[in-house]
């Protein structure tokens with residue numbers, strides 16, 4: 001069958017109005033059918049969407065008592081991340097952390113909104129018998145996965161599921177200058193399977209520069225020997241460019257950090273630092289310590305990657321495990337899931 005003939009007058013009308021076929025039109029529109037497609041516009045759309053909805057980012061700090069975890073949480077919020085004001089000379093006593101405690105800040109920059117939550121944990125491994133001392137931490141991390149899973153499997157689910165999952169777990173290694181303790185190794189071995197672990201050398205101001213470098217090297221060897229894969233994990237590098245960037249970071253991990261929540265006057269500027277008899281250790285000065293590297297890794301350069309790995313790898317394996325459990329014969333997928341309060345029993 002012949003295609004219906006196009007009435008001639010109509011064609012003429014179009015020409016008269018000066019309509020040119022899209023592919024022939026000049027400028028960017030002109031090349032759109034054969035060359036330029038314009039998919040990059042999606043970037044603007046994604047940006048606008050993210051700016052509207054904002055995003056959530058959750059970090060956890062873990063380690064023995066007295067290693068400066070709570071101070072580090074304050075350092076993070078008072079540093080360039082959110083510049084939570086601190087009064088000059090004001091003494092802020094950090095009480096001993098006795099339970100898991102989360103601090104949330106909404107940070108807005110150039111129209112982008114981020115809800116940053118840092119979960120502080122009480123001293124870990126402080127007991128004489130430290131058997132299973134990681135349980136409360138693992139339980140907390142799994143509970144957040146469980147919460148997300150429960151929202152995700154609802155028939156009418158929220159358009160944006162609240163995300164309390166831990167995207168990065170900063171583990172504080174005591175500045176002994178020796179090797180990692182069996183407790184450190186065991187903790188990181190277990191945790192690295194369920195969360196992105198970022199080890200740091202705590203209170204690095206108590207070590208000389210040479211001691212820091214040697215300790216760092218030993219920790220890297222220790223982790224390799226025990227096949228513990230901390231963040232950024234080599235297995236998840238996406239391409240050679242990514243690998244090159246992450247290799248540079250891996251050389252520097254664990255970062256030797258110093259925390260402080262007091263501001264001091266240095267050359268007419270207020271800086272966050274620790275005042276000693278010999279001068280001020282500025283925590284945001286890269287020449288003094290590696291806190292800026294930690295902050296940039298978490299908040300700036302690898303934020304989305306931490307979120308992606310949490311969602312695509314750690315949460316995914318939790319989800320698969322849980323759904324498999326609930327698919328056991330005799331159990332319907334939903335009935336198989338425990339009630340909300342029981343989530344912790346599935347570790």
Ligand SMILES: Nc1nc2c(ncn2[C@@H]2O[C@H](COP(=O)(O)OP(=O)(O)O)[C@@H](O)[C@H]2O)c(=O)[nH]1
Nearest residue numbers: 065066067068069070071094203204257258259
């Ligand atoms: N020398 C040094 N002391 C620190 C550092 N960070 C915290 N402190 C001090 O160590 C003590 C314990 O700090 P805190 O943050 O409560 O430790 P947490 O128990 O791990 O939460 C406090 O007196 C802090 O002022 C640091 O980087 N270097």
Ligand SMILES: [Mg+2]
Nearest residue numbers: 069070096097
């Ligand atoms: Mg504390």
